[in-house]
Amino acid sequence: MPAKVSDSTIRRLSHYLRILEAMARDGGGTVSSVQLAAAAGTTAAQVRKDLSLFGSFGKRGHGYQVAELADRVREILGLGRDWRVALVGAGRIGSALFEYADFRRRGFHIVAVLDVDPAKIGERWGTLAVEDVASLEAALEREGVEVLIVTVPATEAQAIVDRAVASGVRGILNFAPTQLRTEDGVFVHDVNMVMELEALSFDLTNRIPADVGDTAD
Amino acid sequence: MPAKVSDSTIRRLSHYLRILEAMARDGGGTVSSVQLAAAAGTTAAQVRKDLSLFGSFGKRGHGYQVAELADRVREILGLGRDWRVALVGAGRIGSALFEYADFRRRGFHIVAVLDVDPAKIGERWGTLAVEDVASLEAALEREGVEVLIVTVPATEAQAIVDRAVASGVRGILNFAPTQLRTEDGVFVHDVNMVMELEALSFDLTNRIPADVGDTAD
DNA sequence: AGGTGTGAACACTTTCACAGCA
DNA sequence: TGCTGTGAAAGTGTTCACACCT
Structure with missing residues (x-):
């Protein structure tokens, strides 16, 4: 407030x-x-x-x-309630997040999992079945989803997000290494692991402590 | 510089x-x-x-x-070279990261995987075998590891990191939701997915756009 | 004209220091 | 006395605006 x-x-x-x-x-x-x-x-x-x-x-x-x-x-923080979450991208990372107990513990419930890959569609994940991303809108509406976790390749992320936003999703946790464009009132938070490793690489390369020979200006 | x-x-x-x-x-x-x-x-x-x-x-x-x-x-960014990385914690997230092509593409090579779980030790991951975390120091030295990715439970992270730092590791990518304490010259970057979801929860709860009824101060 | 490089102005965040309540 | 709550000061990061080069 x-x-x-x-x-x-x-x-x-x-x-x-x-x-x-x-x-x-x-x-x-x-x-x-x-x-x-x-x-x-x-x-x-x-x-x-x-x-x-x-x-x-x-x-x-x-x-x-x-x-x-x-x-x-x-x-x-708005944690006095449960949040209904859909996961788009049933790959390695998506699967790790699905099993991630801390999400559930905090009230973030994954109520739908979607993917494009025909080999994955239909797989049972816990009590859920992986759905075809073609029916994203139907799944979001059916489950009353408010938050989307995106773990699809960078090239596909924007299209998925546009469709989800059109279906009323207002919060996005984005694992795709791409800059998502959304309208006002839609909140995007990025988790970019490569960026963190690169920041680490910068630190190790440039932020050497004084005693190791950083005297030059 | x-x-x-x-x-x-x-x-x-x-x-x-x-x-x-x-x-x-x-x-x-x-x-x-x-x-x-x-x-x-x-x-x-x-x-x-x-x-x-x-x-x-x-x-x-x-x-x-x-x-x-x-x-x-x-x-x-110091990316003109390769970085030798060890992964501690061969769980779901560790496994997803191990397969994550963008790390390799950027020159971050996972050269050792370790875990405490006897069921996991010995598993083949690509060309590597999962090692006992008891021999962490030996593995770090053998492989010339400079960067550690930590995906163990919060309670175990600090002890692992202390041992790794004693063995010369100076960069840590931490997925454990805990505040790591390290000496100067050791760089820690955190990836905290729950924190990002909580920030999203805050946004959705409190940062409602003006036109939806945020007139009260 | 077109677009960089940069000091100076501005905005935001953190730290200080202390008044005020239990 | 002990520790919070908070204006004011200090410090950082971002934006502006323009000199300068091609």
Whole structure:
């Protein structure tokens, strides 16, 4: 609800939540911003600023109630409900994601799996059958899908996404290494593993610590 | 080599590179910063600023030579060589990554696969055999591994990483949803798919476009 | 004219530092 | 006293606008 919330803040909230849930399992009680920051690898001021964008959840002199704060953060992130998800692309990555327990644990339920490959169509995945991507619209409508996970080749991703958006999907988790174009009000988040490896390659090549011989300017 | 290069710049360079390579396949020639920006979903000024951090690669009035610029960006990112990578965690995600052609195409070669599960140890993966993670150090040294991909459960990730760093690994691509602590000069990049879904959940819950009824402040 | 390279202006994010409540 | 919540300061990243080269 606040006017401006940065992406980094949201990422950190997600991180805080994971930590808070671990703390809750270990007994809970209270945390201070200092403790939470240490666990999340950030600063206490950052933790307080992030939280204060959404309300006053702590008690001065005492810190935050672990269980209660976890509830609040879940609520902020919109995790107080289940999300119906379709998976397009029944390849290796799609299959790994389908089995990924953390998605379900967080309320993201894969309710349809689709592919173009005739060899895959009809395969049983858990309680689902892989469907022909030709009937994407029908599947999305039938299952009331709101979020799409895209693990098809880059060349096919845009067409699939256009059809899904036309069918009412407003959230996309994109694993295809391509820049998706969508209308306003549709949210795309990219997971680009090659990009991360390339960033690592850059770091290893250029960000050598001072003591290894980076004296030249 | 420049003093300060932001992470966002590196991500964009990686993105530019993918676009430039596609353009090179389509015949090459020249690109202007306006064209490259349009393809990458950013601004022309941003493209020029990003590139100018590393040198002057364009010709005023003409733009950039596609093939040459691609070479330069590859060089900047440290992609002018091969990287020897070990994969720890031979589960679903590990297996998907092992098959992921884009890694190899970019020069990231998985030269060892390790797991704790006795049922998996000894399995043949391509030309490799899955090894016992107990002999991690031996495998890393034998293969001259520089980069580790971690797809083990969160609880085991830190111990593995500590051992790998002690064996000389300086780059880590971490799929475990946990905050890894490492010494200076070791670079960790996280791929956190649950976090991306949670960010999507936040967007869908809170960033509703104006016309759908977000008038309240 | 056309399009790069870049200092300067602007916008956004993080950190500081402290008032104020338990 | 202890720790939150938050304006103000500092720091970073992005956009602007134009000099300059071809």
